[in-house]
Amino acid sequence: MIFMAIYFVRFGAKMGALIAGKLGWESLVFRLLDNLYFVVGYPIIANVADNDEI
Numbered sequence: 583m584i585f586m587a588i589y590f591v592r593f594g595a596k597m598g599a600l601i602a603g604k605l606g607w608e609s610l611v612f613r614l615l616d617n618l619y620f621v622v623g624y625p626i627i628a629n630v631a632d633n634d635e636i
Contacts, residue, residue: 590598
């Protein structure tokens with residue numbers, strides 16, 4: 583997807599900006615949800631490893 587966005591942006595197509603924007607927002611949402619554990623203490627994306635798993 584990233585290479586498609588770069589390709590379309592390079593040739594001036596609006597599709598590249600759309601793909602790049604969508605990837606940017608998805609990345610932001612993923613990072614915010616992933617880091618929410620540090621604020622709230624409740625993991626959303628992955629479980630916290632137990633002592634047996636470390």
